[in-house]
Amino acid sequence: MIMYALAAVLFGVGLYGLLVKRHLLKKVLGLLILEHAVNLFLVEVGYIEGGTPPIRIEGADAAAFVSNAVDPVPQALVLTSIVIGLGLAMLMVALTLRIYERYGSLDANRMSELKG
Amino acid sequence: MDFVLYGLTAFVILGSIAALEMKSLLSAVIAVGVVGLGLSIVFLLLAAPDIAITQVVVEVIVVTVLIRAASRVPAETPSLRAGPARTFAGAGLALVAVGLLVAAFQTLPAFGSQRFAPALWYLEQAPDLTGAANVVTAVLLDFRAYDTLGEATVILTAVVGALAILRRPSSRKEESHV
Incomplete structure (x- = not known):
């Protein structure tokens, strides 16, 4: 039971990163942690x-x-999930870099105000 | 054995908190690497050597890419940090999620007590049906080969997508932005 609870705590930490962080790269790190927890x-x-x-x-x-x-x-499916997580991380990092080049900012709050 | 697992997992949780809270992006990325490599040891102790190896390889690649990204973008300045209201609201929501998860996990059989029914069939039949000594690879490449094909497709799509996003119009004149 303690091991399940620890996985839940790791999930909570990742969720916190996704919800609270405004820096886009930090949000990416939060999502990676969430994935590890699952x-x-x-x-x-x-x-x-x-x-x-x-x-x-x-x-x-x-x-x-x-x-x-x-x-x-579960092991076979987690193996698949880890490798897909790699593709996901690549795509997220590429998008983050592109957003920074285009808007000169990594603030997620400002992203929602920008248009175009 | 149990306490080694608890200790390692607690170490992983501390590493993930450090990854989110460190000011320097490079330190944060390295902390994420610590999380992944710590988890690979946990996987090894949970009798999953295939996952441990894959985790190490994937983590090294992810950290390399993240370090490259972290060196190109500015660090998290104080003006980018969330205010106390948002921090407490987010932390509260995360705590509620953890509480709900732990409550839901109570309905599962205790950790390490039993396997789900299909496991026995795979363990009994897979080595003879497929000729693979490793049942994980038998599941991955025989019983669920289409999943693995889909996985390869996802990776290809992600790589093509990342290339399309990062490609810059070099020789031609920059087209007008919409």
Whole structure:
């Protein structure tokens, strides 16, 4: 339970960054932290006490492997999510740089007032 | 074991707070790197070596890109900082979100107590059906291969999008802005 709560706290920190920060790059950092929190939670859901990685070594006891290995499905999906997070970060950073070049400011509050 | 996990995760949370609150952008970006690398150790302890490796690689790339970006834009000046009203409102909302999440997590089985039902099927059948010793890669590249294809498409789209955004009209005369 404590591990779930810690993932929730990490989520809260990221949410705080997204809500409160006006500097656009800081907002990007907040979103990255939010993403980390969700990934951490999903991996925690698949974990069992004393679990082994879901890799079956040749010649190992198959029954022991099934009873000890952790859930592979969340891990596979989190792997996808991490790599997509990389693409997301690239796109956000590119947009931030472009916005700064165009408007000379990174203030999210001023962004909403600007037109064109 | 448990306390190592708690300690590392608390370290990650402290790093993320530092990343958001540091004045220098370069320090903030490095703090984000600390968060990602700390998490990769947590993943390793949670018996997820594939994720730990991917996390390290992705974090290195992200931090490199962020450092390049941080050197091009101005730091967070005091005038860019949110006022106390907005800070307290945001922090309050974040706290409410954490409270709701923790309340929702009470309905889950306790941490580390059990796996969801499909896990057993995958663990029993996947090594024999696919011939892959690593069940995570079996799920990724066999059972959910279309997801992985979609992932590759997303990455390609993101790269094309970033290039389109960052490309500057060089040789031609700058077109008039709308």
